Amino acid sequence: MKLSLSSSSSSSFFLLLLLLALSVLTEASNRKDEERASTPPRGWNSYDSFCWTVSEEEFLHNAEIISEKLHAQKYEYVVVDYLWYRKKVPGAYVDSLGFDVIDEWGRMIPDPVRWPSSRGGKGFTEVAKKVHSMGLKFGIHVMRGISTQAVNAKTPILDTITGGAYEESGRVWYAQDIGLKEKACAWMRNGFMSVNTDLGAGKAFLRSLYQQYASWGVDFIKNDCVFGDDLNVNEITYVSEVLKELDRPILYSLSPGTSVTPDMAKAVSGSTNLYRITGDDWDSWGDVAAHFDVARDFAAAKMIGSSGLLGRSWPDLDMLPLGYLTDPGSNEGPHRRCRLNLKEQRTQMTLWSMAKSPLMFGGDLRNIDDTTFSLITNPILLEINSYSSNNAEFPYIRKSSSPRGRKLGRSRMYPTSMEESEVEVLGLTSCKDPKASRWLVEEPDQSLERICWKENMEGRYGEPFCLYKRNSLVKSDEEIMYGSQYQGALHLLASEKANYCLNASPRRKITSSEFTRGSFSRCTWNANQMWEFHSNGTLISSYSGLCAIMKKVKANVGAAGARSWIATGRSGEIYLAFFNLNSDSMVIATEVSDLAKVLPGRSITSCVGKEIWSGTGLGRLKNGTIATKVGSHDCALYVLNCN
Numbered sequence: 001m002k003l004s005l006s007s008s009s010s011s012s013f014f015l016l017l018l019l020l021a022l023s024v025l026t027e028a029s030n031r032k033d034e035e036r037a038s039t040p041p042r043g044w045n046s047y048d049s050f051c052w053t054v055s056e057e058e059f060l061h062n063a064e065i066i067s068e069k070l071h072a073q074k075y076e077y078v079v080v081d082y083l084w085y086r087k088k089v090p091g092a093y094v095d096s097l098g099f100d101v102i103d104e105w106g107r108m109i110p111d112p113v114r115w116p117s118s119r120g121g122k123g124f125t126e127v128a129k130k131v132h133s134m135g136l137k138f139g140i141h142v143m144r145g146i147s148t149q150a151v152n153a154k155t156p157i158l159d160t161i162t163g164g165a166y167e168e169s170g171r172v173w174y175a176q177d178i179g180l181k182e183k184a185c186a187w188m189r190n191g192f193m194s195v196n197t198d199l200g201a202g203k204a205f206l207r208s209l210y211q212q213y214a215s216w217g218v219d220f221i222k223n224d225c226v227f228g229d230d231l232n233v234n235e236i237t238y239v240s241e242v243l244k245e246l247d248r249p250i251l252y253s254l255s256p257g258t259s260v261t262p263d264m265a266k267a268v269s270g271s272t273n274l275y276r277i278t279g280d281d282w283d284s285w286g287d288v289a290a291h292f293d294v295a296r297d298f299a300a301a302k303m304i305g306s307s308g309l310l311g312r313s314w315p316d317l318d319m320l321p322l323g324y325l326t327d328p329g330s331n332e333g334p335h336r337r338c339r340l341n342l343k344e345q346r347t348q349m350t351l352w353s354m355a356k357s358p359l360m361f362g363g364d365l366r367n368i369d370d371t372t373f374s375l376i377t378n379p380i381l382l383e384i385n386s387y388s389s390n391n392a393e394f395p396y397i398r399k400s401s402s403p404r405g406r407k408l409g410r411s412r413m414y415p416t417s418m419e420e421s422e423v424e425v426l427g428l429t430s431c432k433d434p435k436a437s438r439w440l441v442e443e444p445d446q447s448l449e450r451i452c453w454k455e456n457m458e459g460r461y462g463e464p465f466c467l468y469k470r471n472s473l474v475k476s477d478e479e480i481m482y483g484s485q486y487q488g489a490l491h492l493l494a495s496e497k498a499n500y501c502l503n504a505s506p507r508r509k510i511t512s513s514e515f516t517r518g519s520f521s522r523c524t525w526n527a528n529q530m531w532e533f534h535s536n537g538t539l540i541s542s543y544s545g546l547c548a549i550m551k552k553v554k555a556n557v558g559a560a561g562a563r564s565w566i567a568t569g570r571s572g573e574i575y576l577a578f579f580n581l582n583s584d585s586m587v588i589a590t591e592v593s594d595l596a597k598v599l600p601g602r603s604i605t606s607c608v609g610k611e612i613w614s615g616t617g618l619g620r621l622k623n624g625t626i627a628t629k630v631g632s633h634d635c636a637l638y639v640l641n642c643n
């Protein structure tokens with residue numbers, strides 16, 4: 001078509017078209033280059049309300065409600081949690097084997113009964129399309145490596161470049177060539193195992209998975225059983241490389257978060273966008289309270305919003321189990337209300353916001369109540385969660401059980417650790433952590449060698465914690481088979497006699513009430529039970545490459561007392577939260593002049609503001625005290641304008 005300059009109306013029409021086309025183009029290229037996860041991602045995940053049983057209809061119905069009621073508040077990613085490929089039939093459960101739908105290349109595909117639109121090889125394409133048409137983004141959960149079912153089925157590996165079976169050194173490679181059986185996922189032993197990323201075929205398999213997810217239209221991947229106690233740096237690093245090369249911007253999320261320390265996270269945070277830093281969070285007060293220490297440690301280590309995969313990365317405190325829920329590990333959908341009371345829910349949302357955790361709502365939206373809705377859409381909390389900075393635990397508080405109005409003494413500054421009893425547990429940390437090199441070999445007599453934790457050799461905490469090297473004279477078949485692989489590695493026994501070996505990965509999540517000094521189970525030749533002792537005093541797990549430490553934890557996190565967090569807002573306002581983790585109410589207080597101590601470059605002599613839950617104003621506080629009575633498990637949140 002010829003553009004006639006004489007006709008001003010048609011030329012402006014074409015100009016408009018041109019501009020439109022240009023703006024579409026720049027938008028598309030911006031989208032690709034845009035910093036990923038520039039603020040903590042927000043959305044919904046199916047696990048807390050459906051465990052693994054969610055169907056296409058239930059999922060899309062929840063997505064629709066998000067798009068209508070929560071998208072305006074930036075709840076954007078809707079994520080299908082684990083086992084979307086498992087047939088929901090009698091006998092199938094969380095760690096069952098042989099109920100999964102896999103393709104000819106050993107890749108998981110959605111169960112066509114629960115996900116009817118996946119029929120005909122379409123995978124999640126249709127679901128992703130519908131989610132996108134709602135203006136939302138689509139996410140899926142995947143496990144580490146390869147499924148045991150694919151290894152047992154001896155499926156060939158797809159070469160995505162040729163479209164045929166992967167060949168190298170003149171032969172076709174199969175699932176059993178890359179699967180590391182002795183590195184089965186510690187919390188789902190029958191389901192999945194690591195793949196050997198040193199092999200071209202191992203890399204080809206991972207590539208074939210993530211390229212397929214991208215072709216389905218996936219925008220978010222939660223990779224489970226690769227972090228925390230199940231750390232698998234090789235897989236995380238390689239998957240991250242694959243994601244970087246794709247045309248589709250996919251956010252990369254890691255799980256689980258058991259035993260995660262800032263040192264451990266630093267090894268992978270640059271390759272991801274969010275990573276869990278705690279075990280699964282459910283709706284119990286102990287779970288909420290257990291997040292305070294770890295959130296503080298990551299804030300202090302400057303990990304909040306540090307650089308990540310083509311953007312930023314965020315320590316993730318886990319989904320919000322609020323509203324209408326199911327139970328962990330169950331085979332059924334939502335059937336009960338959240339067990340946290342309103343104060344506890346408020347405390348959870350306030351901590352998650354002050355720590356800038358991703359906010360992934362877990363309740364069934366078809367049955368959301370007004371209270372839950374207004375809590376998860378609270379504009380001040382969401383503003384803090386997305387845009388605040390300088391987020392940190394604020395140490396300059398004091399507490400008093402005296403009623404309001406009475407003069408508060410300055411004598412009892414936080415931390416009030418005297419009130420807490422401590423117990424020792426075995427944990428894991430990065431091997432670079434100097435705290436990890438405190439193991440010592442002892443030989444009480446010729447026939448016995450044990451490895452003890454140095455710290456408690458003097459018996460300060462009763463018996464020193466010692467592990468016994470196994471002295472097996474008879475070699476089992478297994479031992480012969482794996483012996484060369486684990487040369488120099490040891491089984492560590494709980495006692496000289498019993499055949500119980502130390503596990504690198506606790507089977508259960510660690511919460512406030514269930515501490516033990518170590519986790520032992522019957523000895524087998526499994527990477528999870530193999531340890532290497534290094535001359536620098538570290539004890540390295542063959543499963544995760546993490547090192548064992550003994551750490552002291554508070555026996556009852558719920559009694560840890562008063563906590564406070566601080567952050568600054570976009571317009572210079574100060575957010576100050578007081579939390580009461582005790583079961584009695586208490587007065588928590590700070591001085592206005594103390595606020596500047598943690599805010600670089602600010603001097604503060606006077607503030608105005610209000611507490612948001614009560615709506616109570618402060619008046620103008622000149623060198624004054626901010627003090628309020630905080631109920632059991634409750635919090636107060638101040639928005640302050642100070643100068």
Ligand SMILES: *[C@@H]1O[C@H](CO)[C@@H](O)[C@H](O)[C@H]1NC(C)=O
Nearest residue numbers: 431432433434437534536538
């Ligand atoms: C101890 O030695 C191991 C193996 O050489 C090394 O990876 C680790 O970083 C060392 N750790 C410390 C704390 O010295």
Ligand SMILES: *[C@@H]1O[C@H](CO)[C@@H](O)[C@H](O)[C@H]1NC(C)=O
Nearest residue numbers: 591593594604605622623624
């Ligand atoms: C306010 O507190 C600061 C720091 O403690 C102090 O230097 C200053 O003199 C105080 N001002 C008044 C008016 O009390």
